[in-house]
Amino acid sequence: MNIIAFPIFFPFLLVIVMIMVRSVKLAKCLAIAGSAINIIGILLIFQQVSKNDILVLNMGGWPAPYAITLVADYLSSLMLLVTAIIVFSISVYAYNFIQEDDGNSKFYVFFFSLLMGVNGAFITGDVFNLYVWFEVMLLSSFVLITLGKRKEQLEGGIKYMALNLIASLLFLAGLGLLYGKTGTLNMAHLAQILKDDQQAILINTSAMLFFIAFGIKAAVFPVFFWLPSSYHTANITITSLFAGLLTKVGVYALIRFFTLFFIQDSDFWHTLLLIIAGFTMIIGGMAASAHYETRRILSYHIISQIGYMIMGLGIFTPLAIAGAIYFTVHNMIAKTNTFLIAGVINKMKGTYYLKNIGGLFKESPMLAILFIIPAFALAGIPPLSGFFAKFMLIKAGFEDEHYFVTSVAIFTGILTLYSVIKIWNEAFLKKHPDETKVHDKFKPGFIDILPSIILGLGSIGLGVFAKYFFEITSAAAEQLLNPDFYINNILNTVK
Amino acid sequence: MLYILLIYLGLSFAIFLIPEKFKKYTAFIIAILQLSVFAYFFRFFPKISNGEKISLVKDWIPDLNLNFSFLLDGLSFLFVLLVTFIGFLVFLYAKAYMKGYSGTSRFYFYLTLFSGAMLGLVLSENMIQLFVFWELTSVLSFLLISFFNEKIASRKAAFQSLFVTGFGGLSLLAGLILLGSITDSYSITDWIQNSAIIKTDSKYLPALILILLGVFTKSAQFPFHFWLPGAMQAPTPVSSYLHSATMVKAGIFLLFRLNPVLGGTTEWTYIIPVIGVITMLTGSYLSITQKDLKAVLAYTTISALGVLVLLIGIDTKISIKAAFIFLFVHAFYKAALFMLAGFIDKKTGTRDIDSLGGLIFVMPIGFIVGSVALFSMAGIPPMLGFIGKELIYEAKVQSPGMGFLVLILGVASNIFMVIISLVLMSKAFFGQTKSNIKQLGLNEGLFLVGPIVLAMLSVGFGVFPDLLSNYIEPALQIVTGDSMQIKLKIGHGFNEVFFLSLFTVLSGIIVFYLLNKYPNLLYNWRSFNSKVFSIDFADLFSYGIASFNRFSENNTKLIQHGYHRYYILTIILFTTVLLWFQVYITRGWQSDMELTLRPLYITGLIAIIIISALYCAFAKSRLATIIAMGVTGYGISFIYLYYSAVDLAITQIIVETLTVVLFVLVLQKLPKFAILSRLRSRMRDAVIALAFGSVMTILALKAIDLEFNRPISDYYIENSYLKAYGKNVVNVILVDFRALDTLGEVTVLTIASLGVFVLLKSKKEKR
Amino acid sequence: MNEISVGIILLLGALFILIASIGLIRFKDILSRMHATTKATSFGILLLLIAVSLYFGTYIVTLKSILIIIFVYLTAPLAAHSVAKSFIDNNNKTD
Amino acid sequence: MDNYFDILVYSSMMVLIISLILAFIRLIKGPSISDRVVSLDLIASIIMGMILVYTILIKDAIYVDIVIVISLISFIGTVAISTYLKQKMVEK
Amino acid sequence: MKYLKKPYYIVLFMFYYITKLIQSNIVIAFDILTPKMHIKPGFIWLPLETKSKLGLLLLSNLISMTPGTLSIDYDDNKNSLLVHVLYNQENVINDLRAIQKRILKLIA
Amino acid sequence: MNSTILQISSRYLNIILLIASVFALIRGHNQPGGGFIGGLLASLSVIFNSLAYSPEEILKKLRIKPIQHIALGLILVLLSIIPSLLAHKPVMHGIWIKGSSAFLQSVKIGTPLLFDIGVFFTVIGVTLLFFFSLLIKK
């Protein structure tokens, strides 16, 4: 059972090691090895979960609602696995892309503490513990975003920090209010208490605080500002790490909370979620089509795609939840990949501005193929992963008769396609606008595109083996929509 | 069938593996594959003509009703033959055409994959699977159009086509899912069985419109037709394969497929023919004034597609029959013409019809083939086109409802067709040679293989139409639902249809004669057209995209304006509004707490904290602000202390002191406060702050008041000493009961400190 | 009776602190104010501590009280010194 | 008897509160930074006093520990601010 | 004898210190509470006779705690202590000298 | 600050603060205190020292550098979970040394204490790193 603690303690060990390692080269190698081991460990967890459906560990051996409980159900372990894969790819990518002024070996301290925070957030079954992991994640990301110390990084860092700090404080406030009302912090226990209570509408205020806090983290519509103004400032390795992981943790928390215990006033919540999802999708999509800088386009994409996940949660049928999870997984992989490729492009051309780059198709057809896989996956072109996710969501939307928001989702699909094709057209197909200016030619080596290959295969695999992933996600959705299973397994009280 | 598709997939990737030596045989290999697939399917003909259906189902995601489900019936059989046979010819042609371009492997890769996708599309029984192939063809079409990627026009055209078809694809998906949600299945067989239910369902109309959007975009119907002329930027094999014979017919195929499910309703018979007619007329009318050879062909293709849509929309047996015939007619002559056009392009180096001429001497075989195809297009006997046209007229004459108007417009459109055929023929083949003729080497024969075969087919089926009718019958049965004998012959006797045909040809010739006699007429016509139809749809599209871009740019600037304070303001306002809303909802709640001021010293302390906090907010001196902040912190720590939290109070005091110390020490390096905002904005902020603060007060009161459950901390108090051997319960919670929190906290601190260290470390110095 | 005396000492201590704060208000310049705060406050704390240790009467509390007294008498002059020094250095009022 | 004692304790608490308010007034008024620093120092001492009185009020000696901590650290803040003032001058 | 002397001095010193303390507090209380201010602030340089660090510390502490004086600065070159006095009179400096003597005796 | 008086006093205050911090750490399980408070107190002693002298000097004098403190602390924290793993108990289960002698009965030693010590060192390192990073000029 102790294996569940692995995703927390192993990165912790790596953090310590990285603090002490001075040689940059050694740190890089250790990081790759470490993240590979991380994948193995998490695969073990995943295997155990698929055998037992759910794994529970009470830290310190204290009984359930009193100890901090670590829970790995399908959703958690799936997220863990995807995270591990992404982290591995990025640690490979970082080998060449983390430069002298980006903190060198110290980079890995924050890298792995971020991993620790993300893993912890996915695996914990305790509200306050979740807060702690959020903070770990948050602070790591603060540091990572400012690592190069360039002016715009500091500026983006301040914005990022300010808005996220507010989120954390709101989270803490909501948590305090929740504890004041229910007297417990264990998620399963909370669910049990709130399930029977008639006055449960009174917890709506704390639910609201949680909602806004997670909403800020997940970058939903009226509160997403931090994302576009900061993501594009950091080193591309870091940006792609963030793109893959950070907002998704917010989405994960929303899914967890609003399926497990904030299920009382569902009419209100689901309407709110759907409204917000609609706006998030459309605004993100529109903003993405307005920009001409790769990273910004991709950043706005993140927002627009968060909308889909929220929409899945708002529709709240098993299929919709499964779709949301599917979408999250797909998005994590594809999004990271596009950012990684944007980084390679930047290294080849020295800029992210689409107007100043071109001719990449000729220069590196391999890169073109690698780009078009995640790009089309994002646009939802079959048979890549995005199609199935969108398909599930749209199907669920129509079946549950949410025509409006579903139409918005479809329309956003076109916007996504538009902006993706824009990048493709401008960066790959177009001739280089300024042929005379000879940039010191950087040819992406194998190690630079290896991560993209891994993730691209992931995107394809999610599409080709959609059956298995669908089974996993629908099992996860099943578990989420039957909180009793979760509650009983943790509290060991079978009523 | 699945294996065949896999073969396509495998082969397309294998193209990259073919060694350099054998690269030049790539096209042959694929052509042979196409031919053998054609032969493979052809074997099924006896079964198909018996009305049998061959199907194959492989599980994919059964829970989502998604399966790999293939169906070979009359309809798909027909299309399979078309796809593979023309594919065969096109690859042969491409072998000749693509010589000398770089990236041929890529080209063949796309094209092979496309054939596979197209086959998959027509063989699909599951509609979502069909959609998958549908999107694949769109994507491949995009890639093929943008094959000459360094030309801006081809990039633009590719983008246009992908955007339009992508848009259509998504709405198609939506429509299919809507339909699927009625029957809870995506199998066309199930749909046909439940068609009565579907037609009466309230989701029928939206689903129909969405699906038609998909069909119309794919098949280049008005007003989405503009992408097709643009797509002529693709290499010519692509034009002749995708954009005349197969891909654009995917929409037609889908209409055939769905006819039994959705057809026959008023909506169906009104929407589709109207669009079809408009498209037909627009296409043929605009084709006359084009200069580019391929553009002319593209517009006639649009017109032909319009005809097909119109015929399916009329939805009578005869019209469906006509549609099938015309499908073949068009495929044969148009593919041939495109190939020829490519050949001419290669030969002369231009596609401008005004600068062509006298090609009859250069390529006599080409002339023969070309005139056969053009006659077929014009509907002159004994070509297959004639039979097609006859049938179309017949269908139109018999069409219910608005038959008369349709007929007139149809005739007009056909007159244009005749004219354009004659124009093309005269301009290209007769007159004087105006351009340099290039010698293309030994492969010239290869260019003509395809056109020759197709032209022969046009003639052959024209003379012996019964050969064709055998193949059409099963398909017709699938679409219309009952079997019927098709009798095709050249002459129908002297009925109204014949006179119509005669009239069409004659008036076409007359107009052509006039045009020839007064060359100015054509130019005037052109300028007239360019004035009247100055709104080019492609430009309109670009304009639309641009203005949308501008709109979203402005919008983005409005939202992501860069004023950090307003971001925070938005968040706070959002939070406040939602929280007040919740408070309003639960306004029935009442507190039984009383306002007491006892003990007085705490009240006094609170007063001081409040004053110092307020002072902090408005003070002008930085240090004073920080000192006041320290006072607030000390005050709060006393409150903690008063309410029994000893460790907490100590920590608060130390942390407060440390914060003050660090703050003050850094302060010397920071600037002075400046009052930067105006009074009004400060007032606004104060109001917002108060709104937020007050709602938090209410929440706090509510939280104190409500208690659903006895806190879990009793357990901690009970067991702290017994099991964890510590008397200080808070500390025991920190290091034992909830040690993981502390672990996280320590990590946070570590990161923060290392972060500060990395942030402030100067670059050279290394510690 | 013992309790009453404890109370009186307590009050006395509090009063000394009050005196210090009155002095803080009344004196005209910073250095004079500092005279008031360092001496009277420390003395007030001293009295309060005596009261506390008398009240509880256990060794531990008495020991702690003595410790605090030493701390206060060690640190209060230091604090005053540093403030005064910075003030003097800032304003060059030495002569 | 007990009553008198309580009155004494409460009144000393009130006296402390009053002095807290007075010190606070100086903190807000304080023309120079040094005044504020001095008053912060005083406030820390007053808080110490309040804790001591409170210890007697609830008859629990555990709070004496906090007084130790405050006595140890409060002056560090004062010293730090003085250092700041000094350095500011040096930079000028 | 020497070892006995020291505790004796310490005790003596303590007493002295405490008396000074009480005295100073009463003085300052009186001064604060009476409406009229008697103060006449000023500065004095007190030359030191020892270089012992402990001695310096004790001295400055004590000066701060005795009535009307507050040690401000120590000058290394002059080896003297800057003292702020509330009542600028002649005998102040003599008082301070006396205190210094006692401390010297203590740490010697 | 560069004041002789402060410098002299810092020597004595240092010792007092350090002793207090160790006390706070050890008693933490039973009385107010613990790793955090102890660590903060200990680091305050160094901070006071560097206010009296100068941060650069003190950093040079420190035998264990702040980052090493952090590493040490974190390693101790990590070590504290190993006994529970060896004993096949859930992670972070407190393992106590149970002795029969009166001393061991009164002073309980176990992994939570080790954990607390780890926290103590980490907090020292963290606070000092904050302080020195912010104050030391190039």
Add this chain to the structure above:
Amino acid sequence: MEILLAILTGLLFAVGVYLILRRSIIKFIIGIIFLSNATNLLVFLSAGLVSGKPVFVPGGEIAMQADPLPQALVLTAIVIGFGIVVFTIALKYKFFKTTGTDDLDQLQQTDK
């Protein structure tokens, strides 16, 4: 007393919000400190208040004692908040050193 404390909490929130809406970054940081204090107080407050009964075993009746859990939570939150605030200060310091401005409104580079 709870009502007063709730008002105090609300007021601290208000002050914090007001301060983070200022243009000066220093004020912003102070605002964050206030908000974090307010939040801590809120957590502490909403768990219920028991005066003068610190939780040390052996204590009196459990029902009479203060709730130790929120104390532990707030303690954790305080320390985390401390770390964050110091990092913010450092960030601000570095930002000022690089750009020489304290005005939040001049932070528009990254949104263009």
